[in-house]
Structure formats: C-alpha cells, structure tokens
Amino acid sequence: MEAGIIGGGAMGLLYAAFLSRRHKITLYTNTEEQAAEINEKGAALLKEGVPGIHRFQASAQREYKEELLIITVKQFQLEPVLSVLASLRGRTLLFLQNGMSHVNALDQLTGHSIYTGTVSHGVSRESLREIRLNGIGQTVYAPFPEGMNSRLIQMLDSGDFPFVFQNDWYPVLAQKLLVNACINPLTGLLNVKNGELVENPRYFTMLKQVFEEVFPVLDLEDEHAHWKKVQEICSNTALNTSSMLQDLHNGRNTEIDSMTGYLLGQADEKGMYLPVTAFLYEAIKGLERDCRRRGKA
Amino acid sequence: MEAGIIGGGAMGLLYAAFLSRRHKITLYTNTEEQAAEINEKGAALLKEGVPGIHRFQASAQREYKEELLIITVKQFQLEPVLSVLASLRGRTLLFLQNGMSHVNALDQLTGHSIYTGTVSHGVSRESLREIRLNGIGQTVYAPFPEGMNSRLIQMLDSGDFPFVFQNDWYPVLAQKLLVNACINPLTGLLNVKNGELVENPRYFTMLKQVFEEVFPVLDLEDEHAHWKKVQEICSNTALNTSSMLQDLHNGRNTEIDSMTGYLLGQADEKGMYLPVTAFLYEAIKGLERDCRRRGKA
Numbered sequence: 001m002e003a004g005i006i007g008g009g010a011m012g013l014l015y016a017a018f019l020s021r022r023h024k025i026t027l028y029t030n031t032e033e034q035a036a037e038i039n040e041k042g043a044a045l046l047k048e049g050v051p052g053i054h055r056f057q058a059s060a061q062r063e064y065k066e067e068l069l070i071i072t073v074k075q076f077q078l079e080p081v082l083s084v085l086a087s088l089r090g091r092t093l094l095f096l097q098n099g100m101s102h103v104n105a106l107d108q109l110t111g112h113s114i115y116t117g118t119v120s121h122g123v124s125r126e127s128l129r130e131i132r133l134n135g136i137g138q139t140v141y142a143p144f145p146e147g148m149n150s151r152l153i154q155m156l157d158s159g160d161f162p163f164v165f166q167n168d169w170y171p172v173l174a175q176k177l178l179v180n181a182c183i184n185p186l187t188g189l190l191n192v193k194n195g196e197l198v199e200n201p202r203y204f205t206m207l208k209q210v211f212e213e214v215f216p217v218l219d220l221e222d223e224h225a226h227w228k229k230v231q232e233i234c235s236n237t238a239l240n241t242s243s244m245l246q247d248l249h250n251g252r253n254t255e256i257d258s259m260t261g262y263l264l265g266q267a268d269e270k271g272m273y274l275p276v277t278a279f280l281y282e283a284i285k286g287l288e289r290d291c292r293r294r295g296k297a
Numbered sequence: 298m299e300a301g302i303i304g305g306g307a308m309g310l311l312y313a314a315f316l317s318r319r320h321k322i323t324l325y326t327n328t329e330e331q332a333a334e335i336n337e338k339g340a341a342l343l344k345e346g347v348p349g350i351h352r353f354q355a356s357a358q359r360e361y362k363e364e365l366l367i368i369t370v371k372q373f374q375l376e377p378v379l380s381v382l383a384s385l386r387g388r389t390l391l392f393l394q395n396g397m398s399h400v401n402a403l404d405q406l407t408g409h410s411i412y413t414g415t416v417s418h419g420v421s422r423e424s425l426r427e428i429r430l431n432g433i434g435q436t437v438y439a440p441f442p443e444g445m446n447s448r449l450i451q452m453l454d455s456g457d458f459p460f461v462f463q464n465d466w467y468p469v470l471a472q473k474l475l476v477n478a479c480i481n482p483l484t485g486l487l488n489v490k491n492g493e494l495v496e497n498p499r500y501f502t503m504l505k506q507v508f509e510e511v512f513p514v515l516d517l518e519d520e521h522a523h524w525k526k527v528q529e530i531c532s533n534t535a536l537n538t539s540s541m542l543q544d545l546h547n548g549r550n551t552e553i554d555s556m557t558g559y560l561l562g563q564a565d566e567k568g569m570y571l572p573v574t575a576f577l578y579e580a581i582k583g584l585e586r587d588c589r590r591r592g593k594a
Contacts, residue, residue: 190580190583190584190587192587200583200586200587201583202579202580202582202583202586203579203580203583206576206583209572209575209576209579275506275510275572276572278506279503279506279576282499282500282503282506283486283499283500283503285499286497286499286500286503287487289497289499290487290489290493290497
C-alpha cells in the first residue's frame with residue numbers, strides 16, 4: 001500500500017522507518033535539505049548505538065497524493081498542513097498530535113475520513129535522518145468525530161508495530177493529555193527524567209498537585225485508576241527524557257500550549273481556577289524563552 | 298569595643314572583616330579547620346577580584362564571652378548556639394537570620410537583651426576564609442519583643458557599614474521575609490539571577506502569583522508599595538545569584554523552611570490555602586535532595 005507521512009520529526013521518521021518495511025512510504029519533510037539527506041543516505045534508526053538503515057522516499061513538496069496520510073507534525077506546525085489538506089479530495093487522515101488543541105481545527109476540515117490517535121513509542125531525533133529508539137509502544141486511533149474503523153489504517157498494523165482501534169476518540173486523547181500534562185511540564189521545569197517524579201517524594205507531591213487540578217477539567221471517570229496510570233507511566237519510562245525536556249534542551253518550542261494551555265482554556269470556560277497549573281504553564285513558557293536565548297548566545 | 302560574631306558563613310566573615318577595623322572581634326566558627334585558616338592567613342574580602350586581607354581572632358570554642366554577640370548562622374544551625382546562650386548571664390544579642398521561624402525560639406531565651414535584624418549586603422563565600430562582596434547594604438535591627446535601642450549596637454554603626462534602628466521588629470522581619478519568599482525560591486527553581494524575575498514576562502507573572510498568595514499571610518499594610526518594593530529589589534540586584542540558588546548549586550541545605558515553610562505554617566493556622574507557594578516549597582525541597590545527590594555522585 002502507498003502511504004504518506006507528514007512531518008520529519010522523531011515520530012515521522014519512526015513511522016516511515018517501520019512502515020516502509022511493508023509499504024511504499026513517502027515522508028513529507030519541511031525542508032529540501034532533510035529530504036535530500038534521507039533520499040541520499042536513508043534514515044538511521046539507532047538502538048543501543050547500532051544503526052539500521054531504512055530506505056523510503058522523502059519530499060519537501062506538499063503533494064500529499066496518497067490515499068492514507070499520517071500527520072505527525074506538532075500542533076503548532078499544523079496550520080500550513082491543514083490548509084493543503086483542505087484543498088484535497090477525500091483522503092484517510094490519521095492525526096497523531098499530542099494534546100487536544102488541534103481538535104477544534106479538525107472540526108473545520110471536511111470531505112475526509114479523519115482519525116485521531118495517540119502514540120506511546122519512546123524515540124528522540126538525533127539529526128535530520130537519525131532517531132534513537134528507546135522503546136516501541138503502540139498507536140491507538142479512533143474515528144473523529146465518529147465513524148467506522150479504517151481498512152487502510154488496519155493494514156498498517158503488525159505484531160512489532162501495533163495499531164489499535166478504539167470507537168471513541170475523546171477518552172483516548174483525554175487520557176493521553178492527562179498523562180502528558182502531569183509528566184511533561186514537571187520534568188521540563190525540574191530538569192529530570194520521568195522516573196524522578198515518583199522516586200523523589202517532593203516531586204511526587206508536586207505531581208499529585210498537578211494531577212488533582214487537571215483531572216476534573218477532563219470529565220474522565222475513575223480518578224483513582226487514572227492517578228495509578230500516571231504513576232505507572234513514570235515508572236515504566238523512568239529513564240526517558242520527556243519530549244518537553246528534550247525540546248527545552250534543544251531550544252525548540254514545546255507543546256505546552258496544546259497540553260497545559262489547552263487545559264487552562266477549558267478550565268476557564270468551565271469557571272475553574274487551576275493555580276498550580278497556571279504557574280507551571282508560565283514556567284515552561286519562560287523557560288522556552290530562556291532556553292532559546294541561551295541557545296543563541 | 299569587644300564583640301563576638303557567631304557563624305563563619307559569608308555574613309559572619311563580612312561582619313568580622315568590616316567591624317574588625319574599629320573593634321576587637323572574635324569570629325566563632327563551627328570547625329577548628331576554619332578557625333585555624335583564618336588565624337593563620339586572615340580573611341580575604343574579594344571585590345572585583347582584588348583581595349583585601351582582614352585580621353581578627355577566630356575560634357571554634359563556643360565561649361561567647363563578649364558583651365555583644367552577633368548571631369549570623371542560618372536558622373537551621375541555630376539550636377546548638379541557643380543552648381549555649383541560654384546558659385550565659387545577660388548579653389546583648391543581635392540575631393540576623395533570614396525568615397521568621399527563629400522568632401519562636403527567641404521567645405524562650407530569657408535574661409538577655411535581644412535584637413533581631415535584617416541584612417541587605419550582597420556577599421557569597423568562596424572558601425573557608427574568602428568572601429566575594431557584590432555590594433554593601435545595611436543592617437536594620439529592632440528590639441525583640443520590645444525595648445530600647447542598644448548602645449553597643451549603635452557603636453558598630455559607621456558610614457560605610459550602617460546599622461539602622463527601628464522600634465518594631467515585626468514589620469522589619471516581615472517585609473524582608475516577604476521579599477525573600479518571593480525572590481529566593483523562584484530563582485532557585487528557575488535557576489536564574491534575580492533580575493530575570495522582572496525581565497522575563499513569564500517569570501514576572503509567576504513572581505506576582507507568589508506575592509499575591511504570600512502577602513495576605515503577613516498582615517502588612519499597603520500591598521501596592523510592597524509589590525513595588527519586591528520588583529525594585531529584583532532590579533537593583535539583577536545580576537545577583539540569590540542565596541537559595543547558591544545553596545542549591547553548592548549542594549547545601551537552603552533556608553526554605555524558615556521562609557516559605559514558615560509562611561505555609563502561618564497560613565495553615567489562619568485557615569488559608571496557598572497552592573502555588575506549597576508547590577514551590579516542595580520543588581525546593583526536592584531540588585535540595587537532587588542537588589545533594591548530584592554533588593555526591
């Protein structure tokens with residue numbers, strides 16, 4: 001099958017590398033430079049230091065000609081992609097953004113079969129064509145706002161790179177957002193790996209404070225189970241550097257607006273006040289600014 | 298005049314160096330090693346890199362034989378000092394601890410003329426006998442819980458190292474505590490110099506959040522003037538590294554308990570809830586633990 005993957009970040013490269021084993025993949029990058037490097041040398045997937053080279057087509061042209069498109073760019077890079085997608089005839093689109101602020105934009109996108117999903121792979125980008133793989137998780141996806149399972153996405157599923165269908169998009173995205181909004185900003189602020197949030201009793205108290213503010217905003221059920229889940233993920237990914245901490249270290253924009261920023265907006269609409277979450281939001285926005293300046297200095 | 302200075306930290310060394318120009322000073326250190334170094338080589342005061350050597354007596358014996366004793370140890374080192382002071386006949390005691398948690402202990406100390414004070418000198422310790430001076434401020438002192446001005450303390454006052462008397466100890470300590478509780482933990486958490494808190498608009502919002510929670514706990518008047526004062530101090534000490542950030546960098550205990558910890562206790566007694574301040578308290582306690590472990594690693 002032919003599929004297009006939009007976005008040459010860590011996730012885009014990971015999906016292209018794994019899916020190109022059985023499918024004809026085009027990776028749509030943002031720059032000619034990255035596309036040229038990948039077309040020349042292939043993409044390298046580092047696992048414990050050993051590179052495996054994966055070959056697929058890369059292009060900086062926004063042609064998006066495939067029936068199935070997987071959109072892996074971050075929420076704040078989504079706008080130019082959406083404006084091209086809006087002009088195309090019906091495709092199957094799988095959106096893999098973190099957070100939930102992109103959901104409003106998807107409401108405006110008509111004529112396509114839309115799916116939203118979450119990702120639990122552990123991966124970081126080392127260069128324009130290299131990624132480091134810390135662990136394979138799964139892709140959970142659901143029709144947006146409603147619909148059937150997608151035959152095309154089902155074809156991507158394999159034992160070592162699973163795609164799991166769910167009927168209802170909201171709990172899928174909301175649960176992931178809850179976890180991200182608890183773990184990511186705290187690791188970014190405290191400059192620690194995920195496991196520290198459950199190992200250091202003081203950081204654990206902070207994690208609980210954030211969870212208790214954020215949980216009621218999302219209208220999810222079973223607070224106790226969700227709190228257990230957040231702790232489990234910290235433990236299971238103890239040695240991982242969260243994407244937000246990686247972004248800060250690299251002087252890049254973080255996804256704070258689509259996570260914590262989105263939740264603060266929702267809370268505001270509901271007349272809820274989240275003082276610690278608001279404080280954390282300002283901290284990450286301030287650190288973004290600081291890290292960019294230090295990077296340039 | 299003879300005076301004893303208790304504590305060989307940055308402040309103790311600073312007071313000994315300046316006051317030994319006109320008075321016979323004994324510096325009471327915690328270790329024999331520090332006393333020996335100072336007795337052998339003198340104390341060095343670095344200002345723009347040029348050392349000035351100051352000679353005075355140093356001793357690790359807790360004799361405390363002088364009529365006037367200035368206590369400069371940190372709040373969490375105060376207990377052993379107080380138990381010696383409790384056994385002495387009447388002295389004039391000037392306590393220069395940050396925060397306010399030492400005030401309860403001073404209530405128990407009878408038979409002395411007690412004064413509490415605040416310090417606005419900018420100084421950091423570089424070694425057992427060297428301090429770096431960033432700026433001379435003043436010592437503001439007041440009788441505790443009430444009384445007259447002290448003839449002995451007045452004799453210490455000089456144009457270039459001023460001692461300023463106030464009648465009422467509470468506003469002196471409370472205003473300093475307010476400033477410290479706003480600036481110190483935030484600079485520690487964000488790893489920034491004081492000026493960043495007013496220069497980075499995101500950090501400024503955080504500073505305001507902390508101020509607004511903490512101010513009502515202290516029963517001070519004129520919120521607007523105090524908020525202006527906090528900002529002024531950030532600007533005037535823009536390039537200073539706060540003592541709390543210095544302590545974290547050096548893997549030492551911070552004064553968080555006598556500042557933020559004290560305020561949280563007061564708030565609790567008054568039935569007030571300070572979510573951001575509690576969060577900040579946990580952050581600094583967690584960082585203390587982290588910094589100690591990294592220091593040892």
